[in-house]
Amino acid sequence: MKLINMDENCPKVFYVFIGLGNSIYSKINYHNYKLNNSLISGGFKNLEISNIDINDFIMGNITYAPFIPNSTTFLSPTSHLMNVINSYQVEYILEFYRKQEYPSRFSCLYAFGDYESCEKASRLYPKMFDLSKVKKFKLKITNTDLDKCIKVAKCNMEIVTRMWNCDISSFDKNSISRISYAYWNGTGQVATERQNIEDGLYSQTISDVLYEYLIEGILEEVD
Numbered sequence: 001m002k003l004i005n006m007d008e009n010c011p012k013v014f015y016v017f018i019g020l021g022n023s024i025y026s027k028i029n030y031h032n033y034k035l036n037n038s039l040i041s042g043g044f045k046n047l048e049i050s051n052i053d054i055n056d057f058i059m060g061n062i063t064y065a066p067f068i069p070n071s072t073t074f075l076s077p078t079s080h081l082m083n084v085i086n087s088y089q090v091e092y093i094l095e096f097y098r099k100q101e102y103p104s105r106f107s108c109l110y111a112f113g114d115y116e117s118c119e120k121a122s123r124l125y126p127k128m129f130d131l132s133k134v135k136k137f138k139l140k141i142t143n144t145d146l147d148k149c150i151k152v153a154k155c156n157m158e159i160v161t162r163m164w165n166c167d168i169s170s171f172d173k174n175s176i177s178r179i180s181y182a183y184w185n186g187t188g189q190v191a192t193e194r195q196n197i198e199d200g201l202y203s204q205t206i207s208d209v210l211y212e213y214l215i216e217g218i219l220e221e222v223d
Contacts (some may be wrong), residue, residue: 001137002183004102005153006186014111014137014219015118037221039137042107044218047149057149064107065092082167090163097180103151108214111137113154118172120210137219150217157212159183159190162205166192186211 001010016039019030033039043062046052056062069092077085082096094105112118121129142149166177175192182190188209193202 001150003154004151004188005099005184008154010152011113011213012138012141013222014113014213014215015115015116015123015134015138016109016111016219017133018132018135020128020130034212038140039109039219041103041109041216043103043216044146046107046121046147047146054145054149060102060180062107063106064104065095066106067092082169086168087164090160090168093163093168093176095182097177098184101151102153102184103214103215103216108151108216109219111213111215111219113211113213117210117212124178124208124210136222137162138222139215140218140220142218144170151215152217153184153197153214154186154211155183155214156186156190156207156209158189158208159187161191162192165203170171 003010018033020026029039038064043057047054047057052062067088067199069089091105098104112121115134116132118129118131122131128211139150139152159179163179171179179190179192190207192207195202
């Protein structure tokens with residue numbers, strides 16, 4: 001099976017960190033995984049329980065973003081407010097620039113394509129990625145029309161990390177579109193420029209490269 005955004009084949013095995021964190025959402029995900037040792041994307045779950053047309057799903061005629069930006073007369077936001085909205089603003093921007101038929105970050109499963117990527121994630125973010133929590137999965141083929149709905153994209157997650165660690169609202173439109181298209185096209189390193197608030201000088205930072213796979217489908221655990 002080919003990736004939807006690159007001329008490459010999908011990995012035969014995916015690696016997912018399972019049971020991380022103490023949030024209620026992590027606990028729910030782990031509980032659902034333990035039911036049958038599988039993972040299902042939000043899009044596929046909705047195909048099961050709603051009246052979404054399969055062709056609409058394949059073509060991407062679905063609204064995934066839960067909120068849209070709101071015009072406001074509040075022109076002097078606090079640092080807390082900016083911190084709260086920045087992460088969602090990044091996700092909304094990526095959703096806006098996503099090709100319609102690509103998997104949505106609001107709906108997909110996230111996985112790595114090799115164990116070496118898991119090791120790198122653990123080195124970069126040891127508090128987030130515990131190697132003892134890694135499980136191996138493969139795409140489940142159902143031999144039904146659901147198989148037509150499987151979508152897999154390969155993207156550099158470190159581009160998103162770079163966006164999270166900037167005040168994305170300070171970026172001009174051209175920079176935002178360049179970074180967003182780079183993510184969805186599977187580009188490697190991306191350079192961003194930011195101004196130091198203390199001295200006013202600009203510096204350029206180049207993102208690292210750590211590829212993640214965005215999956216609309218079902219993953220079943222393998223030994």
